[in-house]
Amino acid sequence: xxxxxxxxxxxxxxxxxxxxxxxxxxxxxxxxxxxxxxxxxxxxxxxxxxxxxxxxxxxxxxxxxxxxxxxxxxxxxxxxxxxxxxxxxxxxxxxxxxxxxxxxxxxxxxxxxxxxxxxxxxxxxxxxxxxxxxxxxxxxxxxxxxxxxxxxxxxxxxxxxxxxxxxxxxxxxxxxxxxxxxxxxxxxxxxxxxxxxxxxxxxxxxxxxxxxxxxxxxxxxxxxxxxxxxxxxxxxxxxxxxxxxxxxxxxxxxxxxxxxxxxxxxxxxxxxxxxxxxxxxxxxxxxxxxxxxxxxxxxxxxxxxxx
Amino acid sequence: xxxxxxxxxxxxxxxxxxxxxxxxxxxxxxxxxxxxxxxxxxxxxxxxxxxxxxxxxxxxxxxxxxxxxxxxxxxxxxxxxxxxxxxxxxxxxxxxxxxxxxxxxxxxxxxxxxxxxxxxxxxxxxxxxxxxxxxxxxxxxxxxxxxxxxxxxxxxxxxxxxxxxxxxxxxxxxxxxxxxxxxxxxxxxxxxxxxxxxxxxxxxxxxxxxxxxxxxxxxxxxxxxxxxxxxxxxxxxxxxxxxxxxxxxxxxxxxxxxxxxxxxxxxxxxxxxxxxxxxxxxxxxxxxxxxxxxxxxxxxxxxx
Numbered sequence: 001x002x003x004x005x006x007x008x009x010x011x012x013x014x015x016x017x018x019x020x021x022x023x024x025x026x027x028x029x030x031x032x033x034x035x036x037x038x039x040x041x042x043x044x045x046x047x048x049x050x051x052x053x054x055x056x057x058x059x060x061x062x063x064x065x066x067x068x069x070x071x072x073x074x075x076x077x078x079x080x081x082x083x084x085x086x087x088x089x090x091x092x093x094x095x096x097x098x099x100x101x102x103x104x105x106x107x108x109x110x111x112x113x114x115x116x117x118x119x120x121x122x123x124x125x126x127x128x129x130x131x132x133x134x135x136x137x138x139x140x141x142x143x144x145x146x147x148x149x150x151x152x153x154x155x156x157x158x159x160x161x162x163x164x165x166x167x168x169x170x171x172x173x174x175x176x177x178x179x180x181x182x183x184x185x186x187x188x189x190x191x192x193x194x195x196x197x198x199x200x201x202x203x204x205x206x207x208x209x210x211x212x213x214x215x216x217x218x219x220x221x222x223x224x225x226x227x228x229x230x231x232x233x234x235x236x237x238x239x240x241x242x243x244x245x246x247x248x249x250x251x252x253x254x255x256x257x258x259x260x261x262x263x264x265x266x267x268x269x270x271x272x273x274x275x276x277x278x279x280x281x282x283x284x285x286x287x288x289x290x291x292x293x294x295x296x297x298x299x300x301x302x303x304x305x306x307x
Numbered sequence: 308x309x310x311x312x313x314x315x316x317x318x319x320x321x322x323x324x325x326x327x328x329x330x331x332x333x334x335x336x337x338x339x340x341x342x343x344x345x346x347x348x349x350x351x352x353x354x355x356x357x358x359x360x361x362x363x364x365x366x367x368x369x370x371x372x373x374x375x376x377x378x379x380x381x382x383x384x385x386x387x388x389x390x391x392x393x394x395x396x397x398x399x400x401x402x403x404x405x406x407x408x409x410x411x412x413x414x415x416x417x418x419x420x421x422x423x424x425x426x427x428x429x430x431x432x433x434x435x436x437x438x439x440x441x442x443x444x445x446x447x448x449x450x451x452x453x454x455x456x457x458x459x460x461x462x463x464x465x466x467x468x469x470x471x472x473x474x475x476x477x478x479x480x481x482x483x484x485x486x487x488x489x490x491x492x493x494x495x496x497x498x499x500x501x502x503x504x505x506x507x508x509x510x511x512x513x514x515x516x517x518x519x520x521x522x523x524x525x526x527x528x529x530x531x532x533x534x535x536x537x538x539x540x541x542x543x544x545x546x547x548x549x550x551x552x553x554x555x556x557x558x559x560x561x562x563x564x565x566x567x568x569x570x571x572x573x574x575x576x577x578x579x580x581x582x583x584x585x586x587x588x589x590x591x592x593x594x595x596x597x598x599x600x601x602x603x604x605x606x607x608x609x610x611x
Contacts, residue, residue: 011451012454015451015454019455022455022460023460026463140589140593140596142548142588144567145581145589148571148581149574151574152578248458267466268554272466275462275466278459279463282456283459286456290454
């Protein structure tokens with residue numbers, strides 16, 4: 001187990017390194033420097049500006065400086081907001097994104113598993129077909145379509161919830177973004193759960209449990225549920241990544257001050273250091289989540305642990 | 308998973324008794340199974356209709372994409388007014404714009420997918436066919452790239468390249484989407500390589516090119532086609548996503564994502580501006596997914 005974790009870490013760290021180097025060079029390839037728009041800058045001033053941001057040094061040295069800063073949690077200055085650096089932008093946006101994203105995953109997991117379990121237990125019934133059709137629709141309709149409709153119905157027509165904005169992060173402001181973000185998750189988790197439970201129900205140990213006369217609710221709770229949850233756990237890792245990319249859209253639509261919106265704004269403003277900083281932070285989160293889920297999976301499933 | 312042989316795989320009585328025994332290839336079988344799959348066939352019909360309408364929209368419609376009707380701004384959809392899908396804030400016919408958008412969205416989906424197809428097939432085939440350390444190294448490389456947050460890298464690429472040449476940008480999307488393709492092709496190549504008939508082919512001294520074209524390519528084609536049909540909707544979705552954020556297709560061109568974004572802005576006063584492009588996009592995504600699932604079942608009946 002310990003060796004496995006070490007092994008996975010040994011792959012993850014070079015991966016993060018590659019991501020940093022790759023995004024660094026893509027951005028270096030960008031046409032035009034950050035100060036090209038400032039008209040009528042004397043050459044000396046430009047030289048000073050470039051020296052201040054180390055842009056006059058060789059690219060390799062710049063990469064080295066960037067990585068050095070990264071280790072100290074310094075992601076460099078923003079080119080657009082001169083009074084903020086990238087770390088500040090991420091620090092203010094991250095709690096908002098994390099709150100919305102984690103709530104969405106939690107909601108998606110709870111409802112998705114519950115609904116998927118019901119569909120599996122009532123296999124091929126009208127209820128099963130209804131649930132699976134709704135789930136399929138939830139997966140296929142993109143968030144940038146569902147989110148405006150949710151805002152229209154619950155915000156405008158019914159006036160139940162605010163259409164957009166964060167306020168101080170009250171529940172009222174969080175409901176619509178979280179639901180919009182969770183819908184595709186609910187759909188996918190319901191499908192994964194249903195498939196997994198159906199597989200387990202055919203397994204020998206479940207037949208044995210029934211044969212020895214265990215009451216059905218105990219068969220479900222002790223044998224079917226436990227093994228059926230495994231694929232769901234393994235799905236949660238990538239799904240966290242999905243929630244993060246989804247949050248870019250959601251934060252833009254609902255005007256939430258998270259890092260997803262900061263990313264899009266930086267991208268539209270060509271604020272390269274911010275774009276790069278947020279990408280790296282996201283990549284690190286995604287990779288750690290996948291690692292965590294893989295380890296958890298091994299822990300939960302003795303068949304893999306022993307092997 | 309049942310081991311019961313598929314009824315249509317077995318030669319029917321008449322074929323056996325007939326004078327000329329016509330062999331039926333894997334492809335013919337797959338094709339028959341696909342034709343019988345209702346969901347997949349309706350997917351084909353839907354995609355066909357949408358594609359045809361998108362191509363023929365300049366001929367079929369009385370309105371041009373840039374025609375502005377100053378006296379018909381934000382007209383709700385109705386058959387009587389001549390604007391079936393209504394008009395937008397600039398008084399342009401939404402129906403025409405939706406299908407012009409379909410041209411761009413479908414083209415980008417296909418284009419990005421073909422780039423991914425080329426890179427993925429070549430990379431995967433080389434890795435699988437070489438084996439050993441080359442394979443190990445190449446697949447480690449794919450593993451590392453797999454961990455990239457794809458969408459973020461696409462946004463970085465779009466930021467850096469600018470949305471000036473949209474088709475170039477979307478070819479870059481394809482260039483980041485080949486990883487799964489490479490894995491599929493490599494896996495398939497490896498499994499074929501271990502088969503006895505391939506060893507026999509080596510033993511009788513067939514040249515590599517012939518082994519590739521006779522044995523490897525036909526075995527790889529099925530899964531690749533399935534994945535291609537599933538990748539097209541993913542790329543269409545990425546395009547819409549970028550255009551929605553203002554990072555993709557720009558006016559005067561239009562795409563479903565851009566129309567949806569404009570519709571979302573006018574949602575209170577003109578919900579049809581969101582409803583029509585969103586419906587078209589969703590229908591297309593559904594259709595491609597049904598086709599993909601149908602192809603998967605057709606090529607791999609035991610998986611049902």
